[in-house]
Amino acid sequence: MSLGLGSATALAQPVSESLTLEEAVALAVEADPWLAGSKHTQQALNDEATAAASLPDPRVSLMAGNFPVDSFDINQEAMTQLSVGVTQMFPRGDSLALAKRQKQQLAGQHPLLRIDRRAKVEATASQLWLEAYRAQESIRLIERNRGLFEQLVESAEAHYSSGLGQVRQQDVIRAQLELTRLDDRLTTLKQQKEAAQRRLSEWIGAAARVPLAPILPTPSLARPLTIPTIEAADEHARYQLIRHHPALMALEQRIDATQTGVDLAEQKYKPEWGLTAQYGSRASDPMGRERSDLFSIGVTFDLPIFTGNRQDREVSAAVNRAEAIKTERHLLRRQLMAELETASVQLTRLDERLALYTEQLLPQMADQAEASLAAYGNDSGDFAEAVRARIAELNAKVEALVIAVERQKIMAQINYLLAEPSSDDARAIEPF
Secondary structure (H helix, E strand, O other): OOOOOHHHHOOOOOOOOOEOHHHHHHHHHHOOHHHHHHHHHHHHHHHHHHHHOOOOOOEEEEEEEOOOOOOOOOOOOOOOEEEEEEEEEEOOOOHHHHHHHHHHHHHHHHHHHHHHHHHHHHHHHHHHHHHHHHHHHHHHHHHHHHHHHHHHHHHHHHHHHHOOOOOOHHHHHHHHHHHHHHHHHHHHHHHHHHHHHHHHHHHHHHHHHOOEOOOOOOOOOOOOOOHHHHHHOOHHHHHHHHOOOHHHHHHHHHHHHHHHHHHHHHHHHOOOEEEEEEEEEOOOOOOOOOOOOEEEEEEEEOOOOOOOOOHHHHHHHHHHHHHHHHHHHHHHHHHHHHHHHHHHHHHHHHHHHHHHHHHHHHHHHHHHHHHHHHHHHOOOOOHHHHHHHHHHHHHHHHHHHHHHHHHHHHHHHHHHHOOOOOHHHHHHOOOO
């Protein structure tokens, strides 16, 4: 709009309470419940990491052993004893450390996912605001030009009634028809505006019903982007543009977690150990002599020697899961590069069209409309041609507005594709 579409917005009157694009984006990010949910999930995973690194609770056993069944007298037999035992199990190999690391790696992807989500919400809210803005400003353009068409209808009717000039009955009908078509376009645009505001209300609530600011903000890209360079660059060079995208980095965290899962599965080839200590108390014998208490200690462990259908399969499953997520990374990388290249080409073409409209088409349309109207006023021109010229000028203004808005929407998409963690975000992401 700043490149010459002043005719589309210069006459727009500022509203008392208006919603700017920046305000809509800020409200959408602030009101997004997913961000709060992600923080809770991250905290849950961190708590699970602490729990996963802890030894299992010891088991305590209380036993009254070797009671004589004829009398149930604790002093009758020497073997009778009351015992208490404690058993502590020790998980296989480095299972505890690996389980903790895996949970931390899964938790570590959530700061990146929140960065991606914020960028995605900003792009979505921007595009919805711009869609509502397009409809709103198109309505303003048509309503401002509707008065001119009403004057043309009144002029045509007056000339036809007086018999002056070259106005025919079909010219009067044509003028009235075009006025009716304008009313239909207004109704359609109002419907589009209301629909866009309803979609925007999903993100910002009741604020979406506030009239939008009539000035289209000056667009800017998050990072410099040279379109011919993107088109001519090889795959590696294009990958450098999106390699720090938070969605891609979060997927890298998942890959690290699944690789840790492979290491964790390999620990099942190692034995699980257990340490048992037991103390038994014995009563005095029938003669009153004290018996010695007994203490026992032992070690237990399993023998993972039949690994074909369990350990081997679990390791194979973990490896396959890791490879599957690597495939997701490849697909996401290819998708981001393709979307960035497509959006970049679209932006180039929209820039070309916008320059064509603002520098040539709109001035030419305005000159043609003025000339046709002046010729009709001097009874040397055709009324139908004057109407067509005015309609063509109005359509060109609306189309220029559409191009300017579409350009902003593409730039919002590109900014999402170029998103990357800031220096503050990078410090908040802990390496594991």
